[in-house]
Structure formats: C-alpha cells, structure tokens
Amino acid sequence: MSTTVGFGGSRSARQTNEESPVRAITIEKFGPAEGLALSERPEPAVVAGSVLIEVEAIGVGGVDAVIRRGTLGSSFPVGMVPGSEVAGRVTQAGEGVAGSWVGKRVWAFTGTSGAYAERAVAHLDDVTELPDALRSSDAVALGGAGPVAHFALEHARFEAGQSVLVRGAAGSLGIMALQLAAAAGASAIGVTTSSPERGRRLRDLGATRILDRTAQPAEGDDAPGAFDVVIDIVGGPELPSFVELLAPNGRFVSIGVVGGYPPADFGMTLMRLFQRSLSFATFSLDTVPMAERNAARADIFARAARGELRAVVDGILPLADAAEAHRRMDAGTVFGRIVLTP
Structure with a gap:
C-alpha cells in the first residue's frame, strides 16, 4: 500500500490546517491501552494525489494494537495518531484528483497512522468507492x-x-x-x-x-x-x-x-x-498490484451489499473509547472487528 499521507506521515504530508482542528486519538505512551488519549489536532492537509475524508467509521485492527504496545520499536513516534482504515465521505480533492470524488462515500487506507480521527487523508490509490447499500461500519470490517x-x-x-x-x-x-x-x-x-x-x-x-x-x-x-x-x-x-x-x-x-x-x-x-x-x-x-487489490475489494463490497458476504462487527464505540476497544482486543474477546465512530 502507498506511503502514509495522514497524521505522522512524511514532512510534506504533515502540513496541516491550523484553523480546522479535529478530535483524534494519539499514543501518548507505548504499552497498555491506557496510553491512548483523546486530543485535538490540526486538520491534516490534502496533498497532491490525495483526498480529505469526513470519517464515519474507523476499523480497529490487530496491527494498531501491535504498534500501540511498542512492539515494532522506535519507528513510530509518541503522539502519533494510530489506525489505518476508515470509511466516510470525501470533502476535498488534492491536486491531480478529479473533483467528482468530492461527495462520494469511500473506504480508505491511510497508511500505518492517521485513521483514529474525525477527518483523515488518503492517497487516491488507496481509496475505493462504496455501494450505497453498504454501511460504513461494515466497510471497515471488510475493506482491509x-x-x-x-x-x-x-x-x-x-x-x-x-x-x-x-x-x-x-x-x-x-x-x-x-x-x-x-x-x-x-x-x-x-x-x-x-x-x-x-x-x-x-x-x-x-x-x-x-x-x-x-x-x-x-x-x-x-x-x-x-x-x-x-x-x-x-x-x-x-x-x-x-x-x-x-x-x-x-x-x-x-x-x-x-x-x-x-x-x-x-x-x-x-x-x-x-x-x-x-x-x-x-x-x-x-506483493499484489494495486489495481488488483482494489478490484478485489470493490467486488467484496458489492457482494456484501447484495447479502452474499457478511460483515461481522463486534461492537461500535465512540472515538473517545479507543482505549476500551484496545483493552477488548488485548483480552481476546473480540469476534470480528471493533469499529470506532467520531
């Protein structure tokens, strides 16, 4: 998947709009789930080839917990916004992105950070349009x-x-x-x-x-x-x-x-x-070409919208309860996927 373009990405990706703060979860201390904290951050800037998404659902994944525990070492900074998978509506298109994307409901991969927030940025290569019949909470249980x-x-x-x-x-x-x-x-x-x-x-x-x-x-x-x-x-x-x-x-x-x-x-x-x-x-x-990944994901979304595949959501929690979502994951009690909503 493409390089992170949301919170915690490259220098150009970390340019932000200081006048539009968003609520986000940050890792203030690596280790137990209590190290996750709700904070206010500047809105991430849209860079060339990317879109800004008003987030409706956030998938809480196993890799999020691994990063939060600090298992992967110093490559992740304190204060980062975790998460990689969101669903929501595109509100802004970056340079080189067709304006027709604005207003569309999409699933998106934000990289290894940036998803636990009210708004997120993703590269267009990592964005898949959602069928009208598919709920955002179901999309983040299926898309990754x-x-x-x-x-x-x-x-x-x-x-x-x-x-x-x-x-x-x-x-x-x-x-x-x-x-x-x-x-x-x-x-x-x-x-x-x-x-x-x-x-x-x-x-x-x-x-x-x-x-x-x-x-x-x-x-x-x-x-x-x-x-x-x-x-x-x-x-x-x-x-x-x-x-x-x-x-x-x-x-x-x-x-x-x-x-x-x-x-x-x-x-x-x-x-x-x-x-x-x-x-x-x-x-x-x-190892799979991007176009093939996106085609497979779109097919899975279409099949789920038709009722041929089931999205299994263990629970939907507010963004502020991200630590509780991680505690459930650490306890091994989750069946399917936990979803956060801003």
Missing part, C-alpha cells in the same frame, strides 16, 4: 481483511472441492477467509477458536469442523482429519501442530503472526513429513 483473505486463498492455489483450515478464524481476517472459502465451494472448512460459543458462530458462517488452539477437535466435534490448505493468522509455538494437519500435497500459507513467531526449527516438521510433498509459504498483500 477481504483482499488479504482473497489473495491468500489464491496464493494457496485453493480450488473448489478442496478442504481448508483457517487458524485464528474469529477475527475479521479469519472470518473473511472462512466465508470466501465457503462461497468458492470448499468441501470442508475447519477453524480454530477458543470457546463453544465462538464455534457456533463460526458454523453459522460456514465452518464444518471446530478445533481448539492446540489442533485438537473441540468438545463434541469429530477428529479434524487432513486439509488441503491451511490459512494461518496466528503463528506462535503451536504452528508445527497445524502443519501436521496437511493432507498430501497440502499448502500452508502464513498471513500473520499475532501469536508470535513460530519455533526456529518448525521447518523440521515439513522435513519429517517429506513424503507428503507439503508446501509452506508466507503471503503479504504488498
């Missing part, structure tokens, strides 16, 4: 996660009639991978989850097998069997146990490490299972 899930399944060479396991299925990314696999004709879809209630909700979305976090069948469920594809959002020390669940010629695609990095010797599991001809890959949306 949907293309990653779509292209991860493509990267895994998934085909109709094959089985899929989604590890870490209760977040917005896992929920999208589950739904897209089901819609594409998966023969069976396994998921991992932490409670029977979550398992029931995932079955309602298309899951057919429920596993716990150690790759064992959940209470009352059948043995997991083998899967043609594993889409893994978690990583962590249990990753080798899920490699074991691959069928012959199975493909394992890692798209996140929210549970930490896997053991350094996890590749030995692949070697021990050499005769199964297994494959392990990583996937990042950064």
Whole structure:
C-alpha cells in the first residue's frame, strides 16, 4: 500500500490546517491501552494525489494494537495518531484528483497512522468507492481483511472441492477467509477458536469442523482429519501442530503472526513429513498490484451489499473509547472487528 499521507506521515504530508482542528486519538505512551488519549489536532492537509475524508467509521485492527504496545520499536513516534482504515465521505480533492470524488462515500487506507480521527487523508490509490447499500461500519470490517483473505486463498492455489483450515478464524481476517472459502465451494472448512460459543458462530458462517488452539477437535466435534490448505493468522509455538494437519500435497500459507513467531526449527516438521510433498509459504498483500487489490475489494463490497458476504462487527464505540476497544482486543474477546465512530 502507498506511503502514509495522514497524521505522522512524511514532512510534506504533515502540513496541516491550523484553523480546522479535529478530535483524534494519539499514543501518548507505548504499552497498555491506557496510553491512548483523546486530543485535538490540526486538520491534516490534502496533498497532491490525495483526498480529505469526513470519517464515519474507523476499523480497529490487530496491527494498531501491535504498534500501540511498542512492539515494532522506535519507528513510530509518541503522539502519533494510530489506525489505518476508515470509511466516510470525501470533502476535498488534492491536486491531480478529479473533483467528482468530492461527495462520494469511500473506504480508505491511510497508511500505518492517521485513521483514529474525525477527518483523515488518503492517497487516491488507496481509496475505493462504496455501494450505497453498504454501511460504513461494515466497510471497515471488510475493506482491509477481504483482499488479504482473497489473495491468500489464491496464493494457496485453493480450488473448489478442496478442504481448508483457517487458524485464528474469529477475527475479521479469519472470518473473511472462512466465508470466501465457503462461497468458492470448499468441501470442508475447519477453524480454530477458543470457546463453544465462538464455534457456533463460526458454523453459522460456514465452518464444518471446530478445533481448539492446540489442533485438537473441540468438545463434541469429530477428529479434524487432513486439509488441503491451511490459512494461518496466528503463528506462535503451536504452528508445527497445524502443519501436521496437511493432507498430501497440502499448502500452508502464513498471513500473520499475532501469536508470535513460530519455533526456529518448525521447518523440521515439513522435513519429517517429506513424503507428503507439503508446501509452506508466507503471503503479504504488498506483493499484489494495486489495481488488483482494489478490484478485489470493490467486488467484496458489492457482494456484501447484495447479502452474499457478511460483515461481522463486534461492537461500535465512540472515538473517545479507543482505549476500551484496545483493552477488548488485548483480552481476546473480540469476534470480528471493533469499529470506532467520531
């Protein structure tokens, strides 16, 4: 995705309109959620190739929590506005952007900062127009996660009639991978989850097998069997146990490490299972051309507007309650996506 153009971006992007302050959340101290604070900031300036958006909904993502904790080191400054995903209405177009964008409802990626605010700036390459029937809160549950899930399944060479396991299925990314696999004709879809209630909700979305976090069948469920594809959002020390669940010629695609990095010797599991001809890959949306990402996102929005895909919103909180949203994420109680509204 393109370089950040909102709060905390390059020098030119940090030029602001001092006469139009906006309410925003800033990270005043890295670590616990209490380090997030509501403040007033100058409105971000619109630069060439970008648009200003009156924000209606903000997606609270896992990467926001990682940045807030300070896990990624000193590359992020104290006082930054976190967040990367908004939906709202374009109110101003920068140089080189057609004036017809003004007034349109859009989803936008703001970079690695700038979204937790009443107004945000995004480069036009990172903006997708929304169908009239799609709510802004639903857009931020779909817009970031949907293309990653779509292209991860493509990267895994998934085909109709094959089985899929989604590890870490209760977040917005896992929920999208589950739904897209089901819609594409998966023969069976396994998921991992932490409670029977979550398992029931995932079955309602298309899951057919429920596993716990150690790759064992959940209470009352059948043995997991083998899967043609594993889409893994978690990583962590249990990753080798899920490699074991691959069928012959199975493909394992890692798209996140929210549970930490896997053991350094996890590749030995692949070697021990050499005769199964297994494959392990990583996937990042950064490797997909921008035009293809945006086309996939627009298709997902259209399908959701028609009722073919479901946006799962765990809760909608006011912007001032961003710290509470992060506390829920840290506690692992979120199913789907939490949304903030200015």
